[in-house]
Amino acid sequence: MDVDGGSRGGDVAGGAGAGRSGDERLGLRERKKRLTYQAVSDAAIALFLERGFDQVSVAEVAAAAGISKPTLFRYFPAKEDLALHRFADHEDESARVVAGRSGTESPLDALHRNFLDGLDRRDPVTGLCDVPEVLAYQRMLYAAPSLAAGMSAYRSRSEAALAAALGGRMRDRLAAGQIVAVLRVLALENWRRMDAGERADRVYGEAVEAAALAFAQLRDGLGECG
Structure with missing residues (x-):
């Protein structure tokens, strides 16, 4: 830069x-x-x-x-x-996706679509990125306790922004917590496989299937949130 x-x-x-x-x-x-x-x-x-x-x-x-x-x-x-500055643009990403969706698209469908797009682009936020520099950066995040605490604060702010985009009610805050947790689990599983030496292109199909399962469970549990 x-x-x-x-x-x-x-x-x-x-x-x-x-x-x-x-x-x-x-x-x-x-x-x-x-x-x-x-x-x-x-x-x-x-x-x-x-x-x-x-x-x-x-x-x-x-x-x-x-x-x-x-x-x-x-x-x-x-x-x-x-x-943690590299996460700054992603902190309110889920909230922006929900706020910017079309009138016919549900919040969960919009978030699912956005996550699939991230997988397709090998966005590091999805965990599905095997670029050595990205993997080294992620290892650094998990190795330093103070950075792990910073990531927790980042997720809390992301959750609050998403809850507000969904409507700000108690049920929206509950839904946002579940959605952010699911996105974290999906990304962490992808990252673990990358860190173990698997290739993003080979894992891609299974990552898409895992996302489909995760969002299906969210739809069953949350219904039409937002």
Whole structure:
């Protein structure tokens, strides 16, 4: 991720764009911020994978990213956030899928479709990804207790967002808890098989079948939630 290039682009646009709208300038600032987030997280993960999460200090990450430690903490309040940043875009994914579904599609059908699409793309979030770098990253997550705790908090926020998208009632909160748990079990089983040396292409068919079984059980138990 070329943060410097992104910064130069933002500066040039800002200097020459006196006629730009506030929304456009905000878009440039947001883009620069996202690029910085990604670059710092990438630098941190490279160090974590090389030496282990607990063996790398925040000061070392800041130095590798070319920023000061106080600047780093403005982007990432905790060291664990540096490693878990890759999940940021997925935290409310289930909620977005439910909110954006067509009027004729049920929440469970939309979530099932989205998970199948992830399997087809070998999305690491589904666990069905045998890229060595991805497997190394996932091993790091499971090896560090503090990162495991961070993942638990991530799932809690994902569950809350999904419950709100379903309607926010008690039954919606119960349904969201079950759905998030099922997605976690499906992904964990896929990851375990990848970690054991199986190939994603060979496991794909069984992963699709497992997802079909899981969502069938959800439909039996939850009915038409949302």
